[in-house]
Every structure is written in structure tokens, then in C-alpha cells.
Amino acid sequence: MTTNAGEQGSRGAGEQGSAEDRRRLGGSSSPLLPFSPAPLPSSSPLALGLLLGATAVLGGIVLAFGGPVAGAGVLLGGLAALLILRNIELGFFAVIAVVALLPFATLPVDIGVTPTFLDFALGGVIFVWLLGIVTGRQRRLITAPVALPLILFIIVAVFAFIFGLANGPLTPTLLRKFAELLLSLGFVIVVIDYCREWSHLERLVKFLLLMGAAAAAVAIGLWLLPDDTANTILNALTRLGYPGGWVIRYIEENPALSERAIGTSVDPNSLGGLLLMIGALVGPQMVTKRPLFRRPVIWGITGLIFVALVLTFSRGAMLGLAAGLGFVAVARYRRLLPYMVVVGLLLLLLPITQDYIARFAEGFQGTDLATQMRFGEYKDALILIGRYPIFGVGFAGSPDVDLYLAVASVYFTIAGRMGLFGLLAFLGVIGAVFGYAFVHRHAARADQRHDAVWLGLHAALVGALVAGVFDHYLFNMDFHHAVTIFWMMLGMGAAGTRLVAEEEEMERG
Numbered sequence: 468m469t470t471n472a473g474e475q476g477s478r479g480a481g482e483q484g485s486a487e488d489r490r491r492l493g494g495s496s497s498p499l500l501p502f503s504p505a506p507l508p509s510s511s512p513l514a515l516g517l518l519l520g521a522t523a524v525l526g527g528i529v530l531a532f533g534g535p536v537a538g539a540g541v542l543l544g545g546l547a548a549l550l551i552l553r554n555i556e557l558g559f560f561a562v563i564a565v566v567a568l569l570p571f572a573t574l575p576v577d578i579g580v581t582p583t584f585l586d587f588a589l590g591g592v593i594f595v596w597l598l599g600i601v602t603g604r605q606r607r608l609i610t611a612p613v614a615l616p617l618i619l620f621i622i623v624a625v626f627a628f629i630f631g632l633a634n635g636p637l638t639p640t641l642l643r644k645f646a647e648l649l650l651s652l653g654f655v656i657v658v659i660d661y662c663r664e665w666s667h668l669e670r671l672v673k674f675l676l677l678m679g680a681a682a683a684a685v686a687i688g689l690w691l692l693p694d695d696t697a698n699t700i701l702n703a704l705t706r707l708g709y710p711g712g713w714v715i716r717y718i719e720e721n722p723a724l725s726e727r728a729i730g731t732s733v734d735p736n737s738l739g740g741l742l743l744m745i746g747a748l749v750g751p752q753m754v755t756k757r758p759l760f761r762r763p764v765i766w767g768i769t770g771l772i773f774v775a776l777v778l779t780f781s782r783g784a785m786l787g788l789a790a791g792l793g794f795v796a797v798a799r800y801r802r803l804l805p806y807m808v809v810v811g812l813l814l815l816l817l818p819i820t821q822d823y824i825a826r827f828a829e830g831f832q833g834t835d836l837a838t839q840m841r842f843g844e845y846k847d848a849l850i851l852i853g854r855y856p857i858f859g860v861g862f863a864g865s866p867d868v869d870l871y872l873a874v875a876s877v878y879f880t881i882a883g884r885m886g887l888f889g890l891l892a893f894l895g896v897i898g899a900v901f902g903y904a905f906v907h908r909h910a911a912r913a914d915q916r917h918d919a920v921w922l923g924l925h926a927a928l929v930g931a932l933v934a935g936v937f938d939h940y941l942f943n944m945d946f947h948h949a950v951t952i953f954w955m956m957l958g959m960g961a962a963g964t965r966l967v968a969e970e971e972e973m974e975r976g
Contacts, residue, residue, distance in 0.1 A: 551591045555599075555661065558592035560674050562951065567678035567741065568685070570948030571733055573708030580643040581708060585948055589650050596657045609660045611961040612903050616895040621652050623858075623892045627885040631861010644944035645862055651951040658958030665917055665966055668959060672748065672920050673759050675956075679745030680768040683775035686730030686738060690778050694726065704731065718780055718826070719836050725822055728778035737940045737949050739784025740931065742776040744956060747791025747926040754802045757916035773810070777823060782830050783937030791930030798908075799922055841875050841937070848879035852887070859886035862944065877935030877942045897932065900957060901925070904964045910971035911964075921967060924960035931956075 551558040565572070565584045572584040599605035628645055635641075662668040689697045694715050705711040709731075716735050718724035732738035749772065752758040752765045760768075776784060789807070796803040814820045829835035833842065851860065851870045862884055865872050874880055882890040904911075904925055911918045931941055931953050940946040941953045 551595055555592060555595045556667070556670065558588060558595060559658075559661065559671055561588040562592060562955070563671070563674050563678050566948040566952045567682040568731060569704075569707065570731065570737075570946075571707075571709050572704070580639045582643075583708070583947070585951065586643075586647060586650075589647075589654060589951065593650065593654065593657055596660070609663055609965070610656065611659050611965045613896060613899040613957070613961045614656060614659075616892065616899045617652065617655055620889070620892040620896050621649060623885055623889045624648070624652070627858050627861050627889060628863075629861075630858055631863050631884070633863075634860055634866040635863030637863065641863060644947070647947045648944055648950060651947065651954045654951065655954050655958035655961070658955055659962045659965065662959060662962035662966070665920075668962055668966065669759060669916075669920060671959060672923070675745060676749055676752075676759070676768050679742065679748075680771045682730055682732070682738070683742060683745075683771040686728040686732075686775040687771065687778065689730060690726060690728040701731070709733070725780060727780045728775055730775070732948075734940070734946070735779040736781045736784065736938050737946050739776055739779040739781030740787075740934060740938065740940050740949050741952060742772050742779070743784040743788040743791065743930045743934055744927040744952065746772040746776060746788045747795070747930040748923040748956075750792045750795045750803060750926055751800060751919035751923045753806065754800045755915050755919035757914075758919065759916070777814075777820070780823065780826060781938075782827055783934045785827075786937070787930035787932075787934030790933035791926040794929045795922055795926045799912075799918070844874040845876065845879060847871065848874040848876070848883055852879070852882045855883075855886060857886045857888055859884045859889060873939075875937060875939050877932075877939055880939045880942050896957075897928075900928065900961050900964075903961065903968075907964055907968045907971060911967045913967075913970065913974075917963075917967070921960075921963040924956055924963055927956050928953075928960055 551561070562585065565588050569584055573581045574584065574587060596605075600608070662671070689700065692700070698713060698715050701709070701714050702711050710733065714729070714733070716727045716729050718727060727735035728738065729735050730738050732741065746769070749765065749769050752760070753769060758765050776788060792803060792807055796807065815824060826835070830838050833839065847870055851865065851867075851872075854867070854870075860866055860872070860883065872880075872883055874883065878890060881893050885892075904921075911921045935941050940949040942950060944950075
């Protein structure tokens with residue numbers, strides 16, 4: 468349930484009083500802690516002992532059967548679990564860092580399925596959050612209007628999954644991937660509840676910007692290296708479950724054409740999707756008078772993101788970034804338009820970017836191989852949706868041998884797997900987020916620092932939704948990290964609007 472202004476004010480006063488009491492008693496609290504000081508419950512010695520004991524036993528078993536690397540992985544995982552238990556914000560940081568830097572890394576443990584780093588981080592945050600509710604440490608759940616349509620969307624997804632099992636076998640991998648999808652969707656509720664104060668939301672945004680810049684720097688560095696050297700470095704990640712062999716990507720998979728930046732994201736379009744959302748998020752920071760970082764840092768982040776995005780040659784991602792920044796310019800910051808014009812002219816006139824512009828021209832004309840393949844996928848997707856319009860074919864496979872599920876569009880992907888009912892539920896979630904933001908758009912202007920964060924989060928969503936017309940990674944179970952970051956930003960955007968609405972209500976009395 469959502470708190471009203473009076474309740475929030477009382478809670479804030481209570482928290483201030485508690486902080487004062489702690490200072491008088493000689494205690495301390497870290498500004499990084501999410502709700503209050505993050506000591507374990509009163510039974511923390513027992514809980515700590517049980518956790519360490521269980522980790523040691525499990526580590527010993529895995530060491531005996533899986534070798535030293537697997538045993539070390541379990542022990543490090545236990546340490547990470549302890550840190551997240553003490554401070555849930557570290558869990559959010561871990562989710563963001565894994566998405567940006569090691570999205571496909573897996574734990575060295577095989578239990579029928581191989582869990583990924585992201586599974587571990589995401590599951591840890593949700594577990595600690597649920598533990599706080601079960602133990603009574605967290606007595607109030609903060610939500611937003613997006614919660615109801617989101618729950619409906621999850622229900623439709625579960626129904627489509629069960630209904631579609633007639634079209635293919637229920638394998639451990641399929642079950643794991645669908646569970647990951649549900650975790651990412653449910654993560655929205657956790658994010659909204661966690662971001663009860665602007666300080667919480669701003670720290671997540673800051674870390675997102677830094678990790679986005681780090682991912683861009685890695686992608687640029689690997690692209691600049693000779694292909695053989697970059698491929699050797701990326702093949703070292705096979706120890707963490709990454710694909711091996713020749714992993715460098717080229718336009719149309721043709722080595723005679725330009726290399727595409729992939730960083731550690733395996734797929735250039737997936738990397739482009741991450742970069743476009745971070746790029747749209749940083750857009751308002753370039754022109755606001757109260758940015759989250761100093762100007763040189765903001766410009767450094769922006770430059771890295773833009774260069775890396777260009778090197779992915781992801782046209783859908785670039786269009787998405789343009790849409791996100793255009794949204795910022797039209798909605799609030801007209802000062803952003805001259806920067807966009809300058810960048811556009813540079814892309815058009817610089818000799819080094821002519822291949823990039825040619826790729827865009829071919830895409831609009833439909834003359835290149837990738838665009839023609841997309842048109843074929845769209846045609847088959849429409850046929851599939853026409854045959855199974857209500858609840859789709861599920862997630863296990865296609866019931867018809869002449870059709871397939873892979874299609875380069877988020878919207879066709881949802882409609883094919885979950886039917887038009889699922890697509891409407893998804894659009895209902897998006898409509899709830901932006902409708903909520905529209906109602907409180909004027910109140911967001913009250914604080915420029917908060918406004919830039921709030922607007923950037925919604926710009927990131929706009930960019931992702933536009934890019935989703937041409938790519939499918941935001942609802943593709945093979946790209947769990949892309950799904951997670953999209954829904955995490957959606958939760959952060961809804962949380963920002965809730966904070967704006969709360970401030971507006973308090974000002975009214």
C-alpha cells in the first residue's frame with residue numbers, strides 16, 4: 468500500500484529521532500545503508516553462525532565433487548550473501564555491475580542447471596527483501612500504481628508458459644530461464660519499495676552511470692585491439708561460462724565489413740540496448756544546473772557511451788537514444804537540442820562515420836541483408852499471431868514446424884509468446900508508468916536535481932521502447948541481463964514519480 472504524506476512525515480520524523488538517539492548512545496550509521504543501520508536482527512550471532520556453517524559445509528561438498536574453483540566460488544558466494552544481508556544496497560550494486568560487466572558469467576556449480584552471477588545477485592536482493600518482511604523488520608510495503616498491471620502481466624506470462632508446454636518439453640534450462648524472467652519482473656516491486664528516499668534512488672542512478680561508462684570503456688578498448696588479441700581476451704571468459712571460439716562480431720557476420728563492438732555482452736545489439744538507456748539517463752545531466760557528478764565526469768560518461776554505441780553499429784539502439792534524448796528536449800530541456808544537432812552534423816560530415824551513415828540509409832531503404840531478414844521475421848510473426856491470437860504459443864516452442872519464435876521485435880515477441888492479451892498487459896504496464904508520470908510532471912520541476920534524475924529514467928524507457936521495435940533482447944530469455952536492466956529502470960522511474968507525488972502532497976498540506 469502507498470503511504471500518504473502524513474504517514475511519510477511521521478516516518479521521517481521517527482527516523483530522525485532514531486538517528487539522534489543512536490548518536491547519543493554512541494552508535495553510527497552509514498549513508499549507504501538503505502532504510503536504517505543495517506545490523507542483522509537481534510539473533511545476528513546465531514544467524515551469522517548458521518550462514519557461515521552452511522557455507523562451509525556446502526563449500527566442502529562442492530570442493531570434494533567439483534574441484535577447487537567450484538569450492539572457492541561457493542565460499543565467495545557465501546561472503547557475498549553475508550554482505551547483501553547486512554546491506555541490501557550492495558545487492559542492487561551487484562546486480563547493476565553484473566549486468567554491465569559480466570552479464571553471461573555463470574557460477575562454477577552445476578546442479579542440473581548452472582546459475583549465473585546475475586541469478587545469484589538478483590535472488591540475493593529479493594531474498595533479503597522478503598526476509599525483512601517475514602521477520603517484521605520492514606513493516607510497510609511501498610508500491611506505486613504500476614504494481615497492479617505488472618502483477619496482471621506476470622499472471623498472463625505464467626498462464627502462457629503453462630499453456631505452451633504442450634508445444635515443447637519442460638527442460639531444466641527452460642524452467643530456469645522462465646524463473647529468471649519472473650525474477651526480473653518482480654524486481655520492479657523490490658526497486659520501488661527500496662527507493663523510499665531520493666538519496667536511495669540517486670545512488671542507484673549514479674552507480675548505473677558509472678557502470679555504463681565502464682562497460683563502454685571495455686567495449687571501446689576491445690574494439691581498438693587487433694581482432695586476434697581481443698578474441699583471446701574474450702575467450703578467457705569461457706572459464707565463467709562465456710561462449711568460446713571466434714566471438715568477434717562483424718556487420719552481417721562478414722569479416723570483410725566493419726567490426727562491431729560487443730564488450731563483454733556477447734551481442735552488439737544487446738550492448739547497444741544497455742548503452743542507449745544509460746545514454747538517455749545521462750542526457751538531462753548534461754544540461755541541468757544540478758548534475759549528480761561534476762561536469763567533467765558527466766561529459767566523460769557521455770563521450771564513452773556515445774562512442775561505444777556508435778561502434779556497436781546498432782541502428783535500433785541509436786534511434787532509441789535519439790528518441791530518448793528527443794523526449795528530454797521536448798519535455799523539459801530545450802538546451803539539449805543544439806548538442807543533438809551538432810552530433811548529427813558530425814555523424815553526417817566526418818569521413819570516419821560515413822560507413823555508419825550508409826548503414827542507416829540501407830536500413831531505411833530495406834536494401835541490406837539484416838533489414839530484409841527482419842522483414843521476413845515480421846511476416847512470420849504476424850502469421851503466428853494470427854493463428855494463436857489470444858494467449859500465444861508460450862515459451863517452450865512453436866507448435867507449427869513452418870513457423871518459429873525468434874523475431875527482432877519486443878512487441879512481436881510478446882504477442883507471439885503471450886498473445887494479444889499479453890501484449891495489452893505489457894502496454895498496460897507501460898501506460899501506468901507514463902500516465903503516473905504525466906499526472907505529476909509539473910511537480911517534478913520543483914527540484915532541478917531530482918527532475919533531471921526523474922526525466923532521465925523515463926527517457927531511458929522511451930529509448931528502450933523505440934529500440935524494441937527493431938530488437939527483441941528486452942524480452943528475450945536468452946538475454947536475462949537486458950530484461951533485468953529494463954525492468955529495473957522501469958521500477959526506478961515509477962519510484963521517482965512516487966517520490967515526486969509524495970513531495971507534492973506534503974506541500975499541499
